[in-house]
Amino acid sequence: MESRDLSALWMLPAGPPPPGVESNFVNPPSLAMPIVIVNAISLALMMVAVTARFIAKSRYSQQRWDLSDVFCVLATMGSIAHSALTIHNTTVNYGRHMWDIPALSLTVSRTKQYAAVDIIYILTSFFIKISILLLLNQLFHVIRQLRLLIYIGIVIISIVTIPYLAISIIRVSRCNGINALGIMICSNKVVSTTNLVFGLWNVLSDFYILAIPISQIQGLKMPNKRKIGVLTLFLTGFIACSMSIVRLVIIIAKFNKKDTIYTGASLSPYSAVEMKLAIICSCVIFFPAFFRQRKTKGLATQGSSF
Template identity: 30%
Template sequence: MAESDVDLSLLAQIPALPPPSGVKSNFDNPESREQLAKIVVGLTYGLMLVFLALRIYARIKITRSLGVDDYLSLAAGASITAFTGLSLSLFGEPLGPHQWNVPLSRFNASFMGRTLGSIVLFSLSSVFVKTALLSLYLRVFSPNRTARMMIWIGFTTIVVFYTIAIILNIRFCLPLSMTTPVPDQDEWAKKLKASNCSQPVYNLNAAVGLFGVVSDLYVLIIPVSMVYKLRIPRNKKIGILAIFLTGLVAIASSITSTAFRFHQLKSYDFTWDSIPSYTLRAAELNIGLICNCMPVVFVILKKIFQPRPCSSGKRDATPPARTPSHAYIADLPGDNHTPDMTEYEVPKPPAPTAVVRLKSFTHQSRRQPSRGERSTYTEIESWNQITTEI
């Protein structure tokens, strides 16, 4: 049957998948997973926007300039927004209900195009999120040769892999996205199989998910290994590591998302089982960008939650300490009073600055830190010092 002869009203009466024995298709009010998915996606997306806004605010307020990592984060936010919009447009139309409760007419060119667009945007967003974090590491750890090499290897591998994935997805699914379904379910299944936009794409997306987990672990290892080697106080080292280890949340989300991708390889109920996969993919991107912003946003969070000294607003009635500049000196005629040296108070030395403390610690270490360690420590230490400038 020619596609031009297809009666769309007939497609609206045919289920996209034959229902199980004893089950009747319900096109009017079927059970669906879309509502919970919309809530999860909306919450993680809103939280991502808050952290991204705080990151840009911190950069503009403190450094008064944006770096490459900030621009990549903005690009990630824009692509995640587009991915989220396409995903939400697929929820309920037709994803959410069981596939036998979805009419075949829902699998039209619009659905195929939006599905392909969401797949491409996920890979593009992943590139921006991961390379933004690597760009931040490059600025912080650039004096360290090993870190530089690891960062550029990760950068190149991530860009190349996701570019290949995007090209293959377009190659597999673009022809089908311009195809109209046919009333015969068997014939439509044959067209899906012939287009390679079914099982090959599922396999490719599972591989993309697996690569995402491995690359996330690799990106996390870089700062952890560098900070662990620094000759800095243990409590400070633990605090800095805690900032970077927030990336474990993104890794957990990535692992869960990948598990559902592999589950889809054996699933025949596409519209029902796609909801957890799409939801976790959106959460993975949003949480990834949140963790990306955490090292910068930490400055503001520390400023907000850091306890401040209480002030009563009253002047201290205690007179200022007497120093040689304020001491009584006999200058009246006939005044034989000799100043009592006990009235003098030796001024206290100023509190050591962060630089002095760092120098003192460096000299007390068993070995002198390398130039890379000193530069890295200075960059990381600025995250703590800079809160006084806000």
């Protein structure tokens, strides 16, 4: 193939532009900058919260590590991987419209790289939800009704997540290249429908988890400071839930649109904030012990200096 023919192919966009819009491969509009900023800030805040949680539990508490801690660590690792891959993807056209991306640049490995972000999101969301439910089980294990709701939540979340994860993995392996055009699971409508169903389920499960203990807070016999800490946990959880609602609204608004890479990128900042806030939510209850001991240590240091 002559070089001029190859150059002409590189000028073909991955998708047709809307009427009146021209492809721009040089300096097109992109979501790269907000994606990087949101991921960097939310990741830093999450790491502070997770560090405080495990310092409080390891140094200032008699509690041993349990399954909620294990799932919290898995969620943290998943969230870090999600942010790292998302930020890296912005260097290879993630965040651009399809008509601003050269078709030849969408190699099989690159499309798999884009799709891997969704798989990490599914796994991380699962780890976060299970971690929070296990933590709630520790807090309210004496209340039989809540314990039952927590177990039901764990089972249902697992049942829903596993098949959706399997579908996403199949897409990564099969929905690449020309052959993907003839595979039903790879069609834009099927992808949009499954994303919509899981997005709706994600919102419902978030509020289910949030609603489990709320009715019990006022009646619980615990110090006011601890009650405030628990309420703060729920407030953080509510903000995380609002991010999942925003994601669902975007999925509905862009249903069956063929600008798939830009749509995925537009969801990315909300996914990042949702995950990080949910992890922070699982750590908030350990903050009082962390700050109390840090304050005590600071006072002791001041006293010894005299």
